[in-house]
Amino acid sequence: MRILFINNFRYRGGGEEFLMELLPGLVKKGATIGIVCRPDTPLASMFEDHPVDVYPIEKSGIHGINSFFEIANIIRRGKYEIVSIQRGHDIVQAWIAALISGVHPYLVHTVHIADFIKSRFLLNRLHNIVTISRHIVERMEAFQPALAGKIRVIHHGINLDVFKPMPRKQGFIRNRFRLSSDTPLISTSGSMWKNQIEFLDAFVEIRKEIPNVRYLLLTPLADMPQLREFRKRAADLGVDHSILWLDTLPKGDMPAYYADIDVAISTFRNEGFGIWVIEAMAMGTPVVAFDEGGVRDALEGCPAGILVRDGAHGMAKEVIQILQNGESRKMMSTAGPHWVAERFSRDRMVEEYFRFFGSIVHT
Numbered sequence: 245m246r247i248l249f250i251n252n253f254r255y256r257g258g259g260e261e262f263l264m265e266l267l268p269g270l271v272k273k274g275a276t277i278g279i280v281c282r283p284d285t286p287l288a289s290m291f292e293d294h295p296v297d298v299y300p301i302e303k304s305g306i307h308g309i310n311s312f313f314e315i316a317n318i319i320r321r322g323k324y325e326i327v328s329i330q331r332g333h334d335i336v337q338a339w340i341a342a343l344i345s346g347v348h349p350y351l352v353h354t355v356h357i358a359d360f361i362k363s364r365f366l367l368n369r370l371h372n373i374v375t376i377s378r379h380i381v382e383r384m385e386a387f388q389p390a391l392a393g394k395i396r397v398i399h400h401g402i403n404l405d406v407f408k409p410m411p412r413k414q415g416f417i418r419n420r421f422r423l424s425s426d427t428p429l430i431s432t433s434g435s436m437w438k439n440q441i442e443f444l445d446a447f448v449e450i451r452k453e454i455p456n457v458r459y460l461l462l463t464p465l466a467d468m469p470q471l472r473e474f475r476k477r478a479a480d481l482g483v484d485h486s487i488l489w490l491d492t493l494p495k496g497d498m499p500a501y502y503a504d505i506d507v508a509i510s511t512f513r514n515e516g517f518g519i520w521v522i523e524a525m526a527m528g529t530p531v532v533a534f535d536e537g538g539v540r541d542a543l544e545g546c547p548a549g550i551l552v553r554d555g556a557h558g559m560a561k562e563v564i565q566i567l568q569n570g571e572s573r574k575m576m577s578t579a580g581p582h583w584v585a586e587r588f589s590r591d592r593m594v595e596e597y598f599r600f601f602g603s604i605v606h607t
Contacts, residue, residue, distance in 0.1 A: 245598075245605050248324040248349070249279040250315070250338045251331060252303050256286035258519060259330050259356050261495065262400060263287070268294040269594030275601070278322055280315055297322070303337065315341035319349055325605050329353045329370075332361030339369050350604050355380050357516045358537065364388050372604060374398050374597075376517040377538030398600065399541060400519045401593030402584070407499060407526040409581050416500035421488050423458065428567050431460040431505040433520045436470035438512035441477055442556055448481055449560035454567055460488040462501065502527035506573070507566055509559070515539045522588045525549060525580035530573060532562045542588065548580030 249267065253260060267277050271294065281287035283300035291298055299318055301311050319327065319341060327349045329338045335353060342349050350371045358380050361367070367388055373395045375381050385392050423429060430450075432440050440461060447459050465471070478484040493501055498520075502508070508524035510533035518539040521531050525548045533539045535551035543549035550566075552558040566573050 245274070245326075245601055246276040246322060246324045247278075247326045247328055247601055248315075248319060248322060249277070249328045249330065250281075250334050251279065251287055251329075252282050252334050252337070253287070253331060254282060254285050256290075260287055260290070262356070262519075263330065264290055265401065265403060265590050266594060266597060267291065267296050269590065270598055270601075271295050273594065273598045275598065276322075278318065278324065280318065308337075311337060312340045312344060316345040319345040319347050323347070324349055326350045326352055326601055328601075330356070332363075332366075335361065335363075335366045335369070339366070352601075352604070355384065355516075358383055358514045360384060360387075362387065364390075367391060370394065372396075374600065376400055377541045379514075379536075379538040379540065380516055396600070397541075398593065398596045399588060400517055400522070401588050401590040402519065402523055402526060403590045404526060404585055407502070407523045407584075409526075409528040409577070410499065410503040415504050416497065417460070417490070417504035420490075421458075421460075428454055428457040429460060429505050430457065430507045430509055430563060430567075431462060431501075432509045432511055433462040433501075434512065436461075436463050436468055436474060438515075440511050441470070441474045443509060443511045443559065444474070444477055444481055444483065445556035446560035446563065447483055447486075449557065450563055450567075451483060451486060453564050457567070458486055458488055459483075460490060460505065462490050462493065465489060465491045498523065499527060502529050505529055507532060507563055509563070510534065510539050512539075513537055518542060521549070522584050526584040526588075528577040528580050530566050530576040530580070532559055532566070534559070546579075546583050548576045548583050 271277050278297035280299045280301055282303055288300045301314050303311050327338050327342055329335055352372045353370045354374045356376055375395055375397055381395050450457055478487055502524050508529050508531045510518055510521055513534050513536040515537040521539055521542050524531055531549035533543055533551055535553045543551050550562045552562055
């Protein structure tokens with residue numbers, strides 16, 4: 245089985261971390277894997293220690309036209325049977341290259357976010373679509389009913405050797421902010437457009453019951469309208485002095501982050517899946533989230549997470565209960581790693597993708 249992935253993203257985000265987990269696993273199972281990416285991007289060097297064939301090809305300007313022919317040659321010479329597209333803006337490049345290659349590979353698109361490319365023409369050019377949650381399936385089928393039957397869900401998986409329970413004590417994050425081990429610390433993770441502002445009303449209620457609680461935002465601190473609006477709202481509510489800010493962390497520091505927070509809060513109502521939620525649970529951190537979006541796939545029926553339907557007030561109530569009830573929090577912390585291990589391991593994800601790709605090739 246020979247699969248060529250195409251991803252022209254310039255940075256290293258969730259989709260690229262996903263490939264870092266998936267591609268070496270597929271190679272270990274016997275697949276031949278290549279990836280087309282832009283030169284001088286994280287993807288161009290991420291697989292140096294793995295038997296993945298990397299093809300750095302410039303996409304911008306005049307080189308963009310040449311890229312169609314370069315990728316077509318790669319498909320031909322590599323005898324790739326499947327071309328897997330990770331981002332919507334790469335569909336045109338992959339589709340044209342596949343056409344002129346003369347090989348007619350299967351085109352597969354993995355959709356990681358609920359705001360997918362809104363082009364019926366391009367989506368209809370794909371042979372198969374993989375999404376990471378039922379939420380995305382529902383949105384895609386509502387946009388283009390003809391896609392029904394083309395789409396399947398394969399949930400993300402994480403490396404359980406990295407994300408596993410750790411002793412809860414004053415550590416990496418708490419030392420940075422000089423917080424004692426008994427200071428309640430709740431946190432959200434993600435860019436500021438992920439609706440963190442709605443949690444401020446909940447935070448006001450939480451502080452009335454637990455005055456020494458702190459709210460940590462792990463987020464890119466680049467200036468943006470949502471960040472300015474959040475800061476103003478926090479100041480107006482009088483809670484800004486109880487809020488902590490931390491810029492994005494390297495992947496290797498994330499386990500220490502999860503080990504130091506008491507409750508993980510997911511505020512985004514249009515989340516594609518929310519891989520940080522399962523990382524938190526795997527570390528033994530309870531999760532509270534709004535009952536919308538792809539995060540439901542991770543938390544429905546979960547003994548380590550709570551889905552809230554009645555807005556900020558409901559979220560405040562659940563967070564207070566977790567923080568004040570040590571026995572309940574302990575039960576959630578114990579249940580989380582088992583829940584994730586059974587459903588969201590990297591090995592399970594790799595196996596599902598391997599079988600899926602195999603079913604296409606052998607159709």
